[in-house]
Amino acid sequence: MLTQIETGTFPARPLKSIVGRNTPSAEKKQSNLGEAIALMGAAVDYDRNNEIYGDGEPSEYIYKVVSGAIRIYKILDDGRRQINGFYLPGDILGIEATDNHHFSAEAVVKSQLLVVKRSTIFALAARQHEIASDLWSLTARELGHVQNLMITLGRKSAHERVAAFLLEMAKRSRNLTIELPMSRQDIADYLGLTVETVSRTFTQLENERAIELPVSRRVVVRNKNLLSQLDA
Amino acid sequence: MLTQIETGTFPARPLKSIVGRNTPSAEKKQSNLGEAIALMGAAVDYDRNNEIYGDGEPSEYIYKVVSGAIRIYKILDDGRRQINGFYLPGDILGIEATDNHHFSAEAVVKSQLLVVKRSTIFALAARQHEIASDLWSLTARELGHVQNLMITLGRKSAHERVAAFLLEMAKRSRNLTIELPMSRQDIADYLGLTVETVSRTFTQLENERAIELPVSRRVVVRNKNLLSQLDA
DNA sequence: CGCTCGTTTGAGGATGGTCAAGGCTGGTGG
């Protein structure tokens, strides 16, 4: 549901088959693009709520999250906000096929990003086929996640939405105890709900013994099956 | 809002700048990918409601719509359906970075498609940089449209959703009189609403003099401003 | 310690969903 684009775990390897034994547990091998950014990137810190880039601005840089969390969103005239995804450590963001960003990006909490010029990556892509392939793969992967989110937004109840969100977060953190970097408002704007409904649903899930809430930003998944049923 | 991916009008030309005078009115020049499909494609007919490919199936072919209309959708266990987009003549569909389709595709009405093997396109892409670039551009374009649809699904009222849909259809047909190939149910499943709500909203918009409905499948946009306001 | 921001909870209301029935239309066959 979330827009996780960690390239190291991305199964897609278009235009070339995966040869040899795969060791899915060992995730040292990154995508070529991920490696390139790791090598060439400049580390930049962003404070909580600081803008990384704005909707409509020229897409000059590509970013890789080192630490923290980033939200990608769009705002309507009257202030309604739709968050399209959260980017966590390892994720790459800011890739655009067009010369302008179609969304805004902000740090959810204090975050560190590796920053590389888009033109540098493009120059590399022109020579290294794998880099170009990675760019496409990442865009395709984002497409897949946004399409899943669409089903959530179009066809699921508040209960199901929150369950889907928690399951995805659990999956991404590879842990049943989830530390949420984002506020209830962020979650609401991601799931197409209000803060109140998100909060109430958390409480309900706790009462149903599906989750525990030691503190508001920490969720322990107790009954994954229950959540999965809700995920439909 | 809709997933129009007619390559001829796509503004994005990543990895190379657009040189010389642009003649936006003359749209003969297609994308390289579009040309390739036009040259190599086999014409295949699909009857109304016939499946073109199914969710999870190997992605063997790439398609270009000659006539008719295609819907891309996903179905949840309990039958809830979310339509992700409609493809109209000129649009290319079926491109996947992974080896399997993530959605199902069906003909909304009797349609003709040009069909090319994915492997053929990929072989071409390995040699012709522009083809690879087109593949990426199309994926990015789909991403953009789905992201817009997300805002609609997550943050807009029924009124606004239908208005957005009609404006997009008007834009795509370059005409204020829209012939809808899809049913109210299709529209509902696209906008995350029920048939009844879609129908009621059409009637309301007619009463507000925003549109005319000579017959149920033909919409004449009367007051575009009114619709645009609703589009938020 | 107190303030502020975020979260929770409550009460009431509106939007859109559900269930049900009637009407239109285009296609088919007599």
Added chain:
DNA sequence: CCACCAGCCTTGACCATCCTCAAACGAGCG
């Protein structure tokens, strides 16, 4: 050519979910 039928569309009445408005609570930080 007309009549009927089936599928689609519209409309109505009622209801559930989620939103809105409001207030209190709690946790982190100066």
